[in-house]
Every structure is written in C-alpha cells, then in structure tokens.
Amino acid sequence: MASCGMTATLSLVLYLRHSNGIFSYSLGNDLDEPITNIPGTELIIRRRDLASFCRFNDLSHNTFQLVLKEAETVPRAHGLILNTFEELDSHILAHMRKLCPNIYPIGPLHSLHKTRLLVDTTPISPETTFSNNVWKENRTCLSWLDKHKPKTVIFISIGSLATMTMDQLLEIWHGVVNSGKPFLLVRRPGSITGGYNESQVPSELLDHTREIGCIVDWAPQEDVLAHQAIGAFLTHSGWNSTIESIVEGVPMICWPYFAEQQVNSQFVGEVWKVGVDMKDTCDRLIVEKAVRDVMDTKDNTFTQYTNTWANLAKESITETGSSSASLGRLIDDILAMSLTLK
Numbered sequence: 001m002a003s004c005g006m007t008a009t010l011s012l013v014l015y016l017r018h019s020n021g022i023f024s025y026s027l028g029n030d031l032d033e034p035i036t037n038i039p040g041t042e043l044i045i046r047r048r049d050l051a052s053f054c055r056f057n058d059l060s061h062n063t064f065q066l067v068l069k070e071a072e073t074v075p076r077a078h079g080l081i082l083n084t085f086e087e088l089d090s091h092i093l094a095h096m097r098k099l100c101p102n103i104y105p106i107g108p109l110h111s112l113h114k115t116r117l118l119v120d121t122t123p124i125s126p127e128t129t130f131s132n133n134v135w136k137e138n139r140t141c142l143s144w145l146d147k148h149k150p151k152t153v154i155f156i157s158i159g160s161l162a163t164m165t166m167d168q169l170l171e172i173w174h175g176v177v178n179s180g181k182p183f184l185l186v187r188r189p190g191s192i193t194g195g196y197n198e199s200q201v202p203s204e205l206l207d208h209t210r211e212i213g214c215i216v217d218w219a220p221q222e223d224v225l226a227h228q229a230i231g232a233f234l235t236h237s238g239w240n241s242t243i244e245s246i247v248e249g250v251p252m253i254c255w256p257y258f259a260e261q262q263v264n265s266q267f268v269g270e271v272w273k274v275g276v277d278m279k280d281t282c283d284r285l286i287v288e289k290a291v292r293d294v295m296d297t298k299d300n301t302f303t304q305y306t307n308t309w310a311n312l313a314k315e316s317i318t319e320t321g322s323s324s325a326s327l328g329r330l331i332d333d334i335l336a337m338s339l340t341l342k
Contacts, residue, residue, distance in 0.1 A: 022138045031280070039095040048280055049266040052258040074100050078337070081330065083107040083243065085316035085323045088272070088309065104330045105323060108243045110222065112317045112327065112341075135218035141184055142223060144214045148182055151231035155224055155250075157186035158236040164256035165193045166200055168282045172234070172255070173201075175287025177208045181231075181295060184224065209306045225250050232275075232294045237261040242268065251275045251302040251311035255282070266290055273305045 031048035038045055053063045074080065086093065086105050096170040097103055106112060143152060152259035154176060158164060164172075169192055176183045187196065198206075209215065221241070225228060225248040235241045241262050245252050252275030254265030262279055269277035276290050294302060316323040 037167045039098075040091045043272060044266060044270055045263065046266075048268050050200060050264050051260045051263055077334070079104055079330075081106060083109045083239065085313060085321075087312045087316060087322065088246070102333075104326045106327045106330065107323060108247050108313050108317070110240075110244060111247055111313065111324055113142070115317050130242070135189065137218055137220045138216035139220055139223075140215050141214055141219050142227065145224070145229040148229040150228045152293065153182045153184055153229045153254075154179075154232045154234060155184050155186075155219075155230050156234040157219065157221065157241070158188070158191060158255070158257065159238045159241055160188065161305065162236040162238070162261075163191055164282075166197060169196075170201065170205075171282045171284045172287050173205060173209075174284035176234070176291060177205060177212070177293040178284060178288045179295075180212075181291055182212045183214070186215065186217065186219050186231075187215055189217055221276060231292065234291075237265040237268065243313075246272070246274060246306075246309050247313045249306040251294045251306050253287075253294055254278055272309060274302065274309060 032046050034043065035045045035047060035050065036042045053067050056064050059065075077100055080100050081098070082089075082093075082103060082105045084093075084107045086107050088107075089105070091104060093105060131305050156172065156176065169187075173185070176185075222244055225233065225244055230248075230250055232253060233241070233245045233250045233251040234255065235245065237252070237254045238259075238261055242252070252268050254261075254268050254275055254277045256262045256265040256279050265277045265279055268275045276293055278286060297303075315321050318324060
C-alpha cells in the first residue's frame with residue numbers, strides 16, 4: 001500500500017536507475033530548482049520538495065539503495081494497491097500505469113472501510129472494534145471542541161513518528177498563540193527530541209494556552225478533523241493525515257518531516273490547493289502568517305478547493321465510485337489468481 005506522493009518519488013528513483021541520471025542534493029544547490037525528471041510533475045517538484053531519502057549526495061547510501069530496490073520491483077509486480085482515489089491523482093496515475101499497468105486506487109481507505117462496516121449489519125462490540133493507535137486517545141478534547149464556533153480552531157499534530165526539537169515546538173506554539181486562534185495541540189509522548197521541558201516555556205505562553213488552547217497526549221484524529229469547530233490542520237504531511245484532512249474538507253498548514261511528506265506538502269499547496277506548504281522553516285512569524293492565511297482568507301479559495309476534493313473523495317467510495325470499482329476489480333483479480341494456483 002502506498003501514497004501517490006510516494007509513487008511520484010518512485011518514478012524519480014526509477015529514472016535515476018534506468019537512465020543513469022545523476023541527482024546531487026548538496027547544500028550549495030538551489031533548492032528551488034525544478035526537478036524535471038518525474039513525468040507528470042515537471043512544473044511541480046523542486047529540489048526542496050524531494051522525499052527525504054532522495055536528499056543524499058551519494059546514491060550508494062543504504063537508505064537510497066533500499067528504496068531503489070523496492071522501486072525496481074514495481075514493473076514486475078502484478079499490481080499496485082494505492083491509498084488514493086482516481087480523481088485526486090489522475091495525472092500521476094497515468095504515468096505510473098506506464099510502469100505498472102494494473103493499479104488499484106482504493107482510497108480514501110479509512111472512509112472505504114467505514115462505508116463497508118455500515119453495510120455490514122453484524123453488531124460490533126467495543127471489545128472487537130479495531131484501532132491502530134499506539135497511545136490511548138484523549139476524547140475529552142471533543143467536548144472542548146464542542147464549545148467553539150465552526151471553523152475557528154486549529155488542530156496541530158505531527159503524527160505517530162515525526163519528532164521536533166523543543167525550540168521548534170516553541171516556535172510553532174508561539175506562532176499559533178500569536179495568531180489568536182483557539183488551538184488543539186497533540187504533544188505525543190516521545191515527540192520532543194530530548195524530552196519536553198516546561199521550564200523552557202515562557203509563562204505568558206502557558207497563560208495564553210490556558211485561555212485559548214487544549215493540549216493532549218493523543219487525540220482521535222479522524223473525529224477531530226470531522227468536528228465542525230476545526231478550521232485548519234497544522235500537520236507533518238504524512239499520507240494518512242493528508243488524505244483524512246482532504247476527506248473532511250479541512251485546509252492544511254504543512255510542516256513535513258521525512259519520507260514522502262515533502263512531496264505530499266507540495267501537492268497540498270500547488271496541485272490540490274487545499275493549504276500552504278511551510279517546509280524547511282520553523283519560525284513563529286511564518287507560522288502565524290500561515291495560520292492567518294488559511295483561516296482568515298476572505299476570498300474562500302481554500303474553502304472552494306477543500307469542498308471540491310471532499311465531495312470527490314466521498315463520491316469515490318459510493319457504490320458506483322471509482323475506488324469502489326477498483327476494489328471490486330482487485331477482489332475479482334485475487335479470486336481469479338487463486339483459481340489458477342489450484
């Protein structure tokens with residue numbers, strides 16, 4: 001299972017392998033220089049938008065070689081199962097099908113799963129409800145959100161793997177507080193490099209947080225994003241978070257960390273136009289401006305795009321939608337393959 005941010009990156013890796021293309025990510029290079037080697041993204045991807053495993057001067061680096069090995073299996077695969085939907089990534093999927101013709105876009109997977117559960121009339125007890133959360137969700141934040149007007153709260157979370165320094169936390173924290181917007185901040189255990197140290201937090205920041213903020217160890221993200229109070233999502237641009245936000249029509253402020261998140265954040269800002277990309281920087285003034293740009297926009301540009309993609313996402317998992325059709329084709333193909341193996 002992969003995201004299309006990842007598949008765009010795999011296209012570049014395949015280019016490097018099969019055409020002997022050379023890519024150097026030395027610090028002296030212009031990070032805004034376009035990367036023209038990825039079909040379908042020639043006017044979209046810059047050096048700074050490349051995935052973290054492409055940010056090596058030495059192509060013999062172990063991580064790059066691992067990704068390269070995985071990419072080389074793509075043309076030999078029977079098919080690729082992608083957690084996206086046809087309408088969202090049509091321009092990338094068209095080029096990916098030249099590498100692997102049989103592609104199954106069955107996303108948004110979490111929405112498709114919920115739809116199938118609703119069809120199943122078998123009662124589900126709380127004991128058998130599936131959850132992939134490592135940490136216990138603090139659902140009291142939903143009651144806190146209930147006290148706020150629609151689209152007034154910014155949700156901040158860097159997912160289950162990304163980390164930040166204490167200085168970076170303080171810059172984001174200051175920026176959000178200075179925007180004056182109520183905020184729900186997830187401060188995951190282990191997410192602060194070296195540990196969280198409240199003695200480094202200015203007293204006025206803590207005072208403002210008690211007035212307009214809510215901080216939890218972990219939150220029920222899908223429920224939070226679906227809450228009417230949420231007006232923006234400051235995210236690390238992991239694919240699950242990205243597509244969950246798209247489904248709920250919530251604009252994003254992207255601060256990518258690693259893997260394909262740099263690619264995802266560029267697509268959010270420049271292709272789907274459902275947010276702003278804040279990569280390679282962590283400054284309170286930039287954070288404050290990003291929050292205001294997304295939540296105070298008067299021309300409803302973000303609203304128009306987020307609503308459009310949210311509607312297309314929901315349509316894709318209907319009975320006649322593109323993802324439902326891909327899932328049906330996947331099931332049929334698996335059954336056909338099983339018969340040939342008997």
